[in-house]
Amino acid sequence: MAFRTKIEQIARKNESRIVLALDFPFEKPENRDSLLSKAESVLNAVHPYLCAVKFNHHLVLPLGAFGGVEKLVERVHDYGLVAIMDCKVNDIGATNQVIAEYYYATGFDALIANPFIGWEEGLQPIFEVATRLQRGIILLTYMSHKGAGEGYGQTIIDSETGEKTHQYIAFAKKALALKADGVIVGATYPRKIEEVYQVLGEKVPIFSPGIGAQGGEIRSALKAGARYLIVGRSIVGAENPAESARQIQKFTRQ
Numbered sequence: 001m002a003f004r005t006k007i008e009q010i011a012r013k014n015e016s017r018i019v020l021a022l023d024f025p026f027e028k029p030e031n032r033d034s035l036l037s038k039a040e041s042v043l044n045a046v047h048p049y050l051c052a053v054k055f056n057h058h059l060v061l062p063l064g065a066f067g068g069v070e071k072l073v074e075r076v077h078d079y080g081l082v083a084i085m086d087c088k089v090n091d092i093g094a095t096n097q098v099i100a101e102y103y104y105a106t107g108f109d110a111l112i113a114n115p116f117i118g119w120e121e122g123l124q125p126i127f128e129v130a131t132r133l134q135r136g137i138i139l140l141t142y143m144s145h146k147g148a149g150e151g152y153g154q155t156i157i158d159s160e161t162g163e164k165t166h167q168y169i170a171f172a173k174k175a176l177a178l179k180a181d182g183v184i185v186g187a188t189y190p191r192k193i194e195e196v197y198q199v200l201g202e203k204v205p206i207f208s209p210g211i212g213a214q215g216g217e218i219r220s221a222l223k224a225g226a227r228y229l230i231v232g233r234s235i236v237g238a239e240n241p242a243e244s245a246r247q248i249q250k251f252t253r254q
Contacts, residue, residue: 003110003136004181004205007082011051011228016249017206019052019084020162022059022072029062040075041087042241044110047079047220048247054084055108065106073107082109088140093121108179113169117153119178121135127178136181141196144186144210153192166193172199180227182184182207184244185214191226197225211248220248 010175011017022042027035041058055069063069074084085108089096096117103111113126123137130137142152152168168185175183175206176199183200185193187208196206210216212234221229231248238244 002081002134004182007052007136007228008108009028009168009218010081012049013080014051016049016051016254017222017228017252018050018235018245018249019054019228019230020235020245021048021054021056021086021209021230023056023232023236024058027062027099032062032068032195035059036071039068039072042236043072043075043079043249045242046235046245047076049242049249050079050081051228052082052084054086056086060085060087065102070106078108081094083107084109084136085111088114089126090117093125096122098124098127101127104129104133104135105140108135110138112138112140112184115141115174117152123178138182138184138207139171139175139178139180141171141183142185142189142192144188144208144214146215148186148189160218166195168196172204174198175204180204184209184230185226186210186214187218187226187229188214188223190217190220193221193224193226200225218248223250 022039027076062068086102087103089099089195111157113123117123117191142148154167155164156167156170158165182205184198185208188210193206193208206225207228207230208221208226209230210228211218211231235244
């Protein structure tokens with residue numbers, strides 16, 4: 001089953017638009033076993049309130065792709081969810097192909113790639129691997145941090161029309177043309193979500209990180225057109241992660 005269909009079905013079944021960012025603060029390498037246990041504990045507590053789990057380098061670096069991370073991905077699947085690797089693939093084609101092969105071999109259902117690398121000898125090998133393995137690709141379109149505008153917000157000349165446009169609008173159009181499985185637009189920039197949604201409509205879903213700790217608001221992100229909310233520290237760092245996830249899930253259904 002295609003990634004996009006899978007996550008949509010899970011979201012409906014669990015009545016949840018929450019993608020958990022399973023990110024933890026730095027731990028000394030010798031504490032990797034306790035880090036794995038902590039991640040398993042959070043997943044066990046909050047999985048009923050999610051539709052997906054997103055991994056970053058936070059866990060891959062200390063636990064290893066084919067060590068603890070593979071076990072966590074299996075746990076995610078056992079809970080009936082999908083796993084997304086936030087590797088932000090951003091290299092030459094040959095390297096990107098190997099990166100994609102490894103992460104998909106780990107069990108990830110989708111990965112995040114940076115469209116700045118272009119198509120030929122950039123994104124193309126990633127899409128080819130994803131198509132062969134029936135996995136997903138989500139493209140960065142506008143990140144959630146304060147400096148995002150320096151790259152994603154710059155004004156460019158559209159190569160086809162010759163007109164001025166914003167980089168994130170060009171990336172949204174690229175995601176639509178390439179039939180990507182989603183785009184990333186920070187919840188901290190609801191106006192950007194709205195502009196990207198005007199390009200994509202319902203054809204490509206918007207994933208919005210930055211909820212809570214970075215200042216992104218659930219209501220404004222959803223109203224602007226976000227389909228899924230990526231939430232990390234507000235759940236993982238909460239005293240009661242399950243209750244925090246439940247409250248966010250409840251709020252998204254209002």
